[in-house]
Amino acid sequence: MSKFWSSMVKRTEPYVPGEQVIQPNIVKLNTNENPYPPSPKVMEAIRGEMERNLQLYPSPTADDLRATVGRSYGLSADEVFVGNGSDEVLAFSFMAFFEPGQAIRFPAVTYSFYPVYAKLFDIPYEEVPLNDDFTLQVDQFFQSEGGVILPNPNAPTSLYTELEHIEAIVKNNPDKVVIIDEAYIDFASKSAAELIQQYDNLLVVQTTSKSRSLAGLRVGFAMGNTSLIAALVRIKDSFNSYTLDRLALVGAQAAFEDEAYFAETTGKIIATRNKIQTTLEQLGFSVPPSQANFVFASHETVSAEYLYNALKKRGILVRYFNKPGIDNYLRITIGTDEQMKQFAVKLREILEK
Ligand SMILES: Cc1ncc(COP(=O)(O)O)c(C=O)c1O
Structure with missing residues (x-):
């Protein structure tokens, strides 16, 4: 703390992201990245842009990318x-x-960045308890004072809430904005984007970090009624005209254009997820039915903290949250079949000990 800090700096409690390691041979299953590289068309687009236009500012309005999305x-x-x-x-x-x-x-x-933003912007919040099986108490989100934000599928629980329940939350907050954070939607079923024409208070946020393998490029997006989008543009233009650089703009666009690659890689991740879910259950874990690119697992006798440390010692990194209610769960990102085999071998070894 310093006398020079503004009250905003003083009250903020910054988010701590999952560990990023560069150790070779580590199996990194801790930050929900995609184990497959981006589409080759992304590389091609970025290479072309690097050779041509890097001395020029990017488009401040990102028209081509917005139209493509x-x-x-x-x-x-x-x-x-x-x-x-x-x-x-x-x-x-x-x-x-x-x-x-x-x-x-x-x-x-839920996603632990929400309370961080709330504190930063001085917005009070109410945390709505989940049911014991981690499903949402849908009606507890109705008639909020200031608005609602929730991820679907939720993180770190991995559970998907059916669209009819999401619609009920949107409908029952007619004068407040409901933000549905769909970071993992491409591994689940229907997006709430199909409700946008019906509800002017619905904002759907997505990312290219998970299903399009572009965590390193930093491209996310929001979809909603034109007046909500205009508000976001006003904020951005009061902050930084060029939040996306030229490489990000063309790379993300190429990722959206390569639908076949997207379908192939998300399909592989879903198939691997279903296999590891069964393996974990056979090893004595309870695993809520995941619709994300990670599973959330709790062992019937061995503590999650012990497993996290024992796996780490053996070169497998998963995420452990030392928080009430979820402190006996591991969040395990879905890697390739090969990575998940290595994970299962080490896990078996630890459990047999
Ligand atoms: C629920 C949720 N929302 C948003 C994000 C942020 O994604 P990004 O900033 O990479 O688009 C994450 C990342 O883990 C997430 O889990």
Whole structure:
């Protein structure tokens, strides 16, 4: 703490991301990255852009990328906002739609960046408890004072909430914005984007970090009614005209254009997820039915903290949250079949000991 810090700096409690290691041979299953590289078309587009235009500023309005993203959901470019990772899009959304003095709601077990943004922007919040099986208490999100934010599928529980329940939450907050953070939606079923034409208070946020293998490029986006998008643009243009660089713009666009690669890699991850879910159950874990690119698993007799450390010692990194309610769970990102085999071998070894 320093006398020079503003009250904003003093009250903030920054988010701590999962460990990033560069050790060779480590099996990294801790930050929900995609184990497959981006589409070769992404590399081609980035290479071309590097050779041509890097001395020039990028487009401040990202029209081509917004139009491409919009097309894939039947939306116009004016119904799409793009930003530097969905974390930035979420932060802008807190500023654009939530008010200091009016409590927002999010699930008690959820993405731990939400309370960080809330504190940063001085927005009070209520944490809505989950049911014992981690499903949402849907009606507890109705008639919020300041708005709602929740991920679907939820993180770190991996559970998907059916669209009819999401719609009920949107419908029952007609004067407040409901943000559905769909970081993992491409490993699940239906996106709430199909409700955007019906509800002017619905903002759907997605990312290229997971299903399109672009965590390193930092491209996230929001979809919603044109007046919500206009609000995000006003915030961005009061902050930084060029949140996405030239390489990010062309790379993300190429990723959206290569639908076949996207379908192939997400299909592989879903198949691997279903296999590891069964393996974990056979090893004595309970695993809620995941619709994400990770599973959330708790062993019937061995503590999650012990397993986290024992796996780490053997070169396998998973995520452990030392938080009430989930402190006996491991969040395990889905890697390749080969990586998950290595994970299962080490896990068996630890459990047999
Ligand atoms: C629920 C959720 N939302 C948003 C993000 C942020 O993704 P990014 O900033 O890489 O787009 C994550 C990343 O782990 C996440 O789990």
